[in-house]
Amino acid sequence: MKTTPAHNERVRKMKFYSVFPHYVTKVEKKGRTKEELFTVIEWLTGFNEEDLNKLIDEKVTFETFFERATLNPNAHLIKGVVCGYRVEEIDNPLTKKARYLDKLIDELARGKKLESILRKEK
Template sequence: MKDTKSQDDKIAGMVFSKIYPLYVAKVEKKFRTKDELNEVISWLTGYDESELQNHIEGSTTFGEFFSNATVNPNSKLITGKICGYKVEDIENPITQQARYLDKLVDELAKGHEMKRILRIS
């Protein structure tokens, strides 16, 4: 994937608390729960419930959100396309991690088992 600086900057500058309600709406529309969404986000980022809640209520950008996260080493097992790009081929780490999150939210909304979403063998 050819990353453009403007695309990477746009993703890094998005405010997590503005995107989070869209994730919630997407998964709840498909009869999944906010708790399941939070579990997926915590798995990817390493944030506990309190830390995640601070980001949900704050003005953290995606750049800050992922720069301060302890990204799960198994996130490299997340593959496939999101927004027309293979997530495993994205070079910018913040953009790739944001797309990992998008992919996990999609999998949750599609009804995949948590075990599969969290890459548990």
């Protein structure tokens, strides 16, 4: 499924600091912890809690967030549908990374075990 240029632009300009509280609410409402959320984000991006807090304070966009991230080499193992898009078919690199993050957070909120969320090559 192809994303539109307008969709990709919206993702690029989104502010990480404005979305992050929604991630926290989503996982905590389902009985997961903020620490588990930090674990998932760190696995995908390499950012620890301190790094994330700095990025939030800087009010970075998703574009800047993912430019500074070191994407996990196993991120390509993230598959499935999120926000109406099959992540493995998204052609825009930034949008794909943002949807990887969304997918991991969805899995955490749905109660999937951390060992399964933090993918490893088989």
